Structures are given as C-alpha cells and as structure tokens.
Amino acid sequence: MTRTSDNHIQLQLAPPRNDNGAQLKLQEGLQQILRDNLPQQLPAGDALNQMRQIPAISRPGGDAVAQVIKSMLSLFSVPPKTDAKTTQQVVQNHLQSSGLISQPRANPAASQRELPPLQQQLGKLTDLADQLPPQAREQMLTLVKGLQARSASHQATSLQNWQEMPDGSLERQYRLDLPIRLERDRLEDSEIHIQQRKKPDEEGRFVSQWSIQLHFDREELGPVDAHVSLQQEWQLSARFWAEREETTRLIREQLDGFQQQLGASGFEVEALQVQRGKPPRDTRSPVNHRLVDLHT
Template sequence: MTEINSLSTQTAVSAQATRAAMSGELLRLLQAQPGLLPPGEVAEAEVVTLRQIGQEFQMLLRLTQANGNQIQVLTTASQPLPPGSLITVTQPESSRLAVMVQQASAGNIATLTQLDTRQLPVGTLLQAKVLTSQVLPQSPGSAVTFRSLVSLLNSSQAGATLAIDSPRRLPVGSLLSALVQGEQALRFVPLSGRQDQLAVTQHLSTQQSLQASLPGVLNSLQQITSSPDAAPELRASAERLLASLPEARQLGDAKNLAQALNNSGTFFESKLLGGLASGIAPDLKAQLVKLVAQALPSVPGHPPLATALATGTLAQALPGLARSALGMLGQVSPRPLPSAFPLPSRLLQKLESEGDLQQLLRLAAAAISRLQSHSLSSLQQSGTLDNGNQQTTWQTEVPVRHGQEFIPLQVKLQREETPEQQADREREQDDPLKALWRIELAFDLSPLGPLQVQAQLAQGRLSGQLWAQQEQTARLIDSQLGALRERLVARGLDVGDLECHPGTPPQGPRTRLEQRWVDENA
C-alpha cells in the first residue's frame, strides 16, 4: 500500500472532469482487428477496466456489435474513460476506434462530478483506490494541478468513480482516505502510521496470548522476600518492587495517583528513548525486566548478564532482556478481542517439572506481556477518528496494595480533540476542559466484587456510570450516589447523570480508526 501524504486542506471534486466529450478521440487497439466493425457502422461499448501505464491509459472495452454479439478488446488512449462509461464508436482503421459520443444515463453515471451529501453527509470518511493521475494544462504562473480518477471502496457509492483535482500527484494504485467537506470538496486524511496500526494489532494479539495477571508474580515475589534460600540481589529487588506499589488510601491524593500512573510501565519505553534510564528505577515494567535479568543467569542455557547490569548499560540491555523473557512463554490461550477493556484475569498453571525460579521467570514474563498489551492497546486506539477528531488513549494497570492482597486497577484515559482544539494545544493556548475526556476503571475489590466505572468530562460537565457484578453491591453503590454527587460538586465540578447498574457494561461496536485494509477489487 502506497502512502499518501497529507495534501492540501481542501481538494475540489472536478466538475469538468467528465463533461468534456471525447468526440474524435482515437482509441488504439493493442492488436489490429480488421473487420471488427464494417465501414460506417457504429457500435456501443462499455469500459470494463481502466489502467494507467506511464502517460497512457489502457482500457478493456466490451463492444456490442450490430448483430448483438459482444466482444472484448484492449485499447489505449491519451485520455482516460472511467469504468462504466458508455461510448459510441466506429472503426476508421483496423488498429483504431474513433469515439463519436460519450454517453451517460441516470442509472449508469460513468464518473461522479459532485458528491450527494444526502448519501454522503459532511464528515463521512471515504476510502478509494487511485486509478489514474495526470497533470492538467496550466497557464503561465499558475500552480500545477493534477487530475485523478479514483474508485470508491466504501460507503453507499462503493464501486463508483470520482474525479478529483489536487496540487500533488496521487500515485496510481495507492489507497487514500478523505473526509467529505461538501459537494465539491474533500479533506485528505494522512495514511501515515496506518501500516504501523496493522502491525500494532498483530503484536497485540500475540502479547495477549502470552500475558497473565499481575497478582501471580507479586505473590511469588512476596514468597521470595521471606525465603532464606533466595539470592540476596533477587530478594532485594523483590522487596524494592513490592515497596514501590501504592496503597489504596494513597490514591486519593492527586499527586500520588499521577505518580502511580507514571510508574505503571506505560511510559517505560518513552523514558528510555528520552535518555531517562537513570530515573526509571520505580517503573514497574523496568523492575520486572530487571528481575528477569537477575534470574536468567541461574537458568541453564542463559549466559550471565551481570556485566551489562554492572556497567550501566541497562537502557540497552532491557529491551533485549524483555524479548528473551517473553520468548520463554510457550502457552497459548484463546485470544481476547484486541482493544478489549478490561483485560481478563489469567493465571498461569504451575508446572510440576519447574522449580521456583523457572516459575518466577514465567510469571514475570507474563506480567511484562500484560503491561505491553495495555501499551499496544493505547497505540491501537490513538489516531484520527472518522469525524476528523484526534483521539489519544492511555491504557495501563496499577497494582494496588490492599492489606496483604494486591488489587490490579485497570485504567483507560482518552482525550478527543477537534482539529482546532489540537492546534490551540500545540500553540499552548488551549483549555484542557474544552477537550472531551473519558475514563474507564476496572477492579475487583473484596467483598464488593468486580466493578467497572465509565465517566466522561465534556465542557467541564462530568457524568458517569458504574457497573457491579454483584447485585447487593450495585444496590449499595446506588444508595451512595447522592453523597458522591455532593462531594464532586464540592470539588467544583458540574455533575450530570450518575447511575449504577448490576452486571457488566454492554460490549457494543467499538470505534475503529481504520475500517478497510484490503481492496477487494484489486
């Protein structure tokens, strides 16, 4: 798939692209066919396919002779005729056809000269394949303009041909996306990163097959801290990791919550890329990878890695160590739906043939993979939406200490901005409350059971819904919503609807940033 970079903000649909009749245009037959049409006889032909080769256009015609017989012929011309075009031709020479009339009927319009915004409302995302691209004659001093014919791949107009003018040449055979701005205008959506999105989806499926819940490795680390047989360095690392986890009561403070999210592992790679290797010590993913690095030398077949750790090359070593650890997992489970939130609980079964150290490695690698699944889900759900707004997603998981237990708190934050709001933010003139914010929480707190929260902040107004799988918990929360509203209002928030439901949130159609990857007509 050829990438189409961002073109002009507006690209007009050419109203003259197909109004000019091709009367007198000569179509060259790729293979001479004497007697195809008797002298003076006319025939109707339909353009079946169109293909651009250099500056020439190759077309396959379905020719209907006077006796009703149909024959297909290959022709070339200097001007394209869109698929579906109906023409009347004669044969002045054995190797040529002359176009007498280019026809159009209400039921078979060769090319769209404007968009019907009743069928394609403003904001509709169109996806198309470029059939042709040619430079238009220009007057001295005027800008170069290219005219292209594109075949629509989606919407109610799928299969139709659209003529567009743009300031840049569109590579023939490439795929493009554009938002409808009006009857005569489109705005191209850059394809930058769409192949990356596909790669993210593929990696996400793999990671979700390898991941396991965080309490498994945390409980194992608790055992190591009290085991006299554990290696001193490993025991010290386990103690530091457990001590870095926040307690439930600490998350009531905004600064502590921000710190917990920052150390959850979601920003681990960006810290490394930013040269902040010395400041990643409390990061959960960094600590898990370091545990793997310390445990691997004791496993047969793995070379010592103490040298890399001792010489300060942790930033370079960690990504490779993570890949090595993840490669140790051989268990594959049914793959959850990409972007599913929350991630389901999954525990690895302890194998009898494994020692405690091998089990720790499997649990740590599975926990790293789970954190990686959240990061990939964030990437998958970030980008330009169908309406042109920019969506950014941060999805992560924070293990919270609750007494002697560890409660995984899954968090998903989303910010949606219009192009104008995004431009204001880049100029540092934005008001964060102008953007649309969404937050989702999921956790299982005894004795309340599994809980999920969905809240939305739009123009400073907060609304939210809660779901509790246990009915008695749903009734308890519902009875406390009034008190929650009062506390939120006391914090200066404009509070809208607050509701609690038993069960789980409905899993309806999810937003997808890319709806079509394959051109079925290719």
C-alpha cells in the first residue's frame, strides 16, 4: 500500500509467494504414500467380491459382517443400467470418502466431523472381524487394509495433480473406484478420473470446464473408451472408441437415443462421435490400468 497524496493511497495485491520447499516436501510425502500403499491396494470391486466369498460370513456370527458388506455394495457400486440420481449419489459417496471434498453435516452444530462413509464401513468390518474364526478374520483384515490402501493411493494420485495459480485459475483431479454390479451382484472394477479446469473467460469471469474419461473391457464388448467434456455447465460433447467392429456398430446405433436422453436432461449436445480403434493417447490411471478413467 502506497500513499500517493494527502487523500489517496494506492493498494496493490501481490500474488502469494510460491514456497518451492513446501511444495517439494508435499510431493515427496505423496510419493511416499504411493510407495507404501500401491503394493497393498485392492480395487474396490475385487476386495468386495473376495469379502463376500469368505465362507464364515454366511455362518452364525458372520451375519453382521454380511450386512455391512451388503451396505457397502449399495453405497459404492451401481448396476449396469441405473438412473442418473443413483449414480450421482454413489459418486458423491466416493468423493466424500476421499477426503478431497467437504462432507455435508446432518447437524451443523455438531462439534466433531463424521467419518466419511467408506471409513465408517471399514471401521465396522474391522471391529466385527473379531467375531469370525481366525483364518476368516485374517482374510477380512487383509482385504480391509487393501481397500484402505486403495483409498490412500487415489488421494495421493489426485493431490499430485492439483494446481492453483495466483490469478485464481486451477486444475483439480479426482480418482475413485466405481464398481459395476453384474449378475448375482458380482462386481466388475471401474476407475473414474474426474478433472476440473477453472479459468477466466473473455470477460474475466471464472468458468469451469469438466472432462470425463471412461475405459472398460467387458468380455462381450471388448475394450471401450469414452471421453466426455462439459463446458458452460450444459454444453456437452462425447467421443467413443471401440476395438471391435460389432461394438462400434452397437454404440453408433444407440447414439440417437443417448442424445435424446441428454437433451431431456437439459444438456446442449454439441457432438457425439464413435470410431473403431483406441483413443489417441493412453490416459488411463497409473494406479490401476484395468478399467475406467473418468475426467470430469
């Protein structure tokens, strides 16, 4: 702040100084988290599938464990065909469990923040594991640790790619699992990568651009990738790639209906395209290359 005359001062806001030392320590800490957790991590679908197959949970004493696992299936997975509201709630549960977004409180006056949904369920399983026979207990605790390591790996990978600039622009990324329930509630692993870019427009107003990348590999369809971008809140475009000709044809046949559904939901669809092959570059997650990447 500088005084320019008796009645005037000049105020200039200086951008925050970039503490390279603190940034380096943060990156080193995130790398250590990944080194510690990547070898132990289990994708959510794999872990839940294995939990449900532990014989002891179907016997007396294991009923409570089975109920918690059933609750986790409801909270953190979706059926292959589901409504947008259900998917939105499941993704919200995952994001809240990541600790990277705030969790709304049922009671604003509460003095203590509730644990995220995933940590609540894993804590219950850890406590209930004592009721299981020794071998089943060890299996359960190993799977719980695998899920905890998976969550920590996703958090560290997400935070590595966060950037916030002095002018207010930013880039944030979120990684999370979204298991898909198939026949008999068998889960197929999917991973979502959500990306937000917030930059000033021509008038200086900050607007967000979201992108989604999805990859899955089903036996009946083969590898399929989808890239979706969302601008100005409602302007949507999407491109699909499939390695099999019959899958490419199947997706193309569904595009008109898909566009109508998007329009009915209020989206302005700019382009929907499908082509055979692979996307131009591999953007799958370094945490797990097996299934889904979502940038939003």
